[in-house]
Amino acid sequence: MIQTARLILRPYNISDFDDYLNMVSDPMVAQFLGGQPMRAEDAWNRLLRYAGHWATFNFGMFAVVEQATNRFLGQTGIADFHRGLGSDFDGVGEAAWVFTSKSQGRGYAYEAGMAALKWYNSSEGRQRTVCLIAPDNRASLILAEKLGYIPFGNVVYRGGPFVTLERISTQG
Structure with a gap:
């Protein structure tokens, strides 16, 4: 578990299902x-x-909840999604984030994402992470840049265009 000024990041559990389903079935998020x-x-x-x-790699996606209310806000974390995108992408920790439409625009994704990256870099001893973002997902691209990601390529994944980005931490 990770705590920030406003948030708690913890591995998902089964009791998060309804909140998760509500988030990913929201057309704005989907x-x-x-x-x-x-x-x-x-x-x-x-x-x-x-x-x-989490059971296999000892890292993964965190459920993000607001400390003050215990309200589910979204998710962030680092995973190995095994996408088949090549050696410069696969096998490297892939950062990901999704937040409920009601929690967007409040800085939660940045706060949670930075906490997850710092945790991953220090606990796993790995400095390079990647992410995959659709080019029309402006909000996510802006967040990735704030988190320190820079583009390094373009790919077609599941029939659509995506930008591949990387971040190399200087902290460990």
């Missing part, structure tokens, strides 16, 4: 998660994948 609201079955499988990630 537009950059494959374009369609996620079905309950797919959300359930994704939540189980997150639990398995």
Whole structure:
């Protein structure tokens, strides 16, 4: 678990399912998660994948909750999604974030993302991370830049264009 000034980051648990499903089935959020609201079955499988990630790699996606209210805000973390994008991407920790539409624009994603990156860099001893963002996802690209990511390529993934970005931490 990680605590910041306003947030708690913790691995997902099964009791997060309803909050997670509400987030990923929101059309505003889903537009950059494959374009369609996620079905309950797919959300359930994704939540189980997150639990398995922690069990296998000892890192993964964090559920992000507000300290003051314990309200679910979204997720952030580092994972190995095994996307098949090549040696300059796969096998490197991939940063990811998704936040509820109601929590966007309040700095939560930056606060949580920076905390997760610092934790990953120090606990795993790895300095390079990557991320994959659709070029029309301006908010996510802006956040990635604030987190220190720079573009290093473009790929087609699942039929759509994406920008690949990397961040190399100087802290450990």
